[in-house]
Amino acid sequence: MTLVELLESIKTDLYGQYAQAADLDPVVQDYVGFVRQVMKGRSYNVYSADMTLWLEEVETRYDIPTLKLLRKLTLIELMTISVEVVLQHDMDKHLPKSAIEAVNNWFQGLCRRIQETGDHEFDNNDLFHKDLAIAALNMWPSNFICHYEPRPLPRRSIFSCGIRQIVSAAQVLISLGNRSQSMYEVHVEDRRLTPHFLQDGWRDFYLELSERIESEPGIGGIFGKAWFWDASMKEHSPRMSYLRDLPEAGGAVFFPTRGVLGSDHIALDNPRRRRLFEAGQYTPTETIMIWPRAKLLDWAYGERVKNQ
Amino acid sequence: MAIPATVLATVLATTSEIIRDILDEDSLEITEQTQRSALESWDSMAQIQIICAIEKDFAIKFSLDELEQLNQMDSVGDVVSLVSVKTSA
Structure with a gap:
């Protein structure tokens, strides 16, 4: 049928x-x-x-x-x-x-x-x-962990956190040019956490999305917002560090946003992070990941060569 | 249908091995009464890894409803029962 x-x-x-x-x-x-x-x-x-x-x-x-x-x-x-x-x-x-x-x-x-x-x-x-x-x-x-929707890059969010960030955000925007208006925003699909939230599910997702982007020259790249891309996760939850390491190694850049996430945020469901939060040593921070088109395509090419 | 005690014992032994391996705690003693909430290292990431390893080792596939059930379960005994039912089906 x-x-x-x-x-x-x-x-x-x-x-x-x-x-x-x-x-x-x-x-x-x-x-x-x-x-x-x-x-x-x-x-x-x-x-x-x-x-x-x-x-x-x-x-x-x-x-x-x-x-x-x-x-x-x-x-x-x-x-x-x-x-x-x-x-x-x-x-x-x-x-x-x-x-x-x-x-x-x-x-x-x-x-x-x-x-x-x-x-x-x-x-x-x-x-x-x-x-x-x-x-x-x-x-x-997609066939893996995330869905994606066409969205412009949220300029206001990436310019919201300090002078150092403004300089690197401007560099990203200049490199993207007009294509910063045509990006794909990625969203995690909660019904696919098992097994696709693991490293393979993310890698396969990025590879699949790179094929899509390759077929659309006007798309500037991908971006997403999540607490698990926060740099401090490497220290507090090393088992989740691949979430940032994988795109970062492929040329993605990250910008913490200024927004405050509440004490009922999902990041604090984890007992260790909750303890650190209560001790004032960890605050869940939403971070924007931007993976510009050229970098993503280079990474995907490298991955495919590696797997051949 | 009651699950034979030998099946339950085998599933418990394999599941315990998986949990110890993923939580990286070789000396952890696991029984049917062991509770997920009592083990700090058994967080949501570990839960995904444990479920994936169970699916692979027992050659089974959980449905979305079963995954939801597994995420609600706190005792290893409940996990073992569900896996035993699936492997015996």
Whole structure:
């Protein structure tokens, strides 16, 4: 069964199973319109004021099972459009096979989850927001630890932390030129931590993304924001040091941001870091990683040669 | 279906070896009552490494739901039970 046939069959099943599905059709179309038009180019979790208001109104209008059905129907509709329109258009631009495979794999997996879903699935949370963005291909899935979405480099964040940082940030921006406006921001997929959060999963992700970037000359490189790229992690959590060492060895640069992360931050779930935090010896710090295009492609070339 | 005691013992022995190896604590004594929360070095990174090693050594693959269950489990005995059920299936 092709992906389009699978999507069609799930849709038919949902309409057969739930009497209210047909009534939801106009709401699904509005939802699809918001995601495809308003969310395109925005970060997957930053909704516009219009969309936030509309979603709040929808959330109060329906009960939880109906909202879950609405979310599933919206995902099905978005994936159908993506397969028929977006993916076909992007394939014409000679996307690498790995990028197309990653979309097919993710969509197949999402279809499976829609068919077999338990109660915990399709709540209005960060995972669903990612599913929504990926279904619309506003965000692209990979086969490994992260997803990626086209975003400009956040200049304000990288200039926010001291004079020394300003100089090196300016150097990065000059080297990127106009391409700093066309980067891919990477986001960790929490459902893939095991096993892809380990070193191989990150290396394979960067390699896959380098293929994509190689096929798109206008993309300046990749960036991401995370607490685990903080330089002090080498000292406090040496087992996680590969997370920074790997891209750093390939020419990525790092900038700590000024933002304060709270005492309930995930970095402090670890007992050792919690103890250090309470003793005033560690503060979780969000750090921006920037891996410029040329450096990433050089690193990927070296890795491929090494593995041959 | 009850899991034979020999299977449980074998799974416990292999799982203990994996945990000792990943936590880098050769002398750590592990029983079914050993609790993850009592071992500081058994953090979320170690948890991922332990699960991956279990999958590899027992030639099994955990589903997303099972991974979620494993992350909620605190005692080694619960992990051993889940692995034993999967290896016996």
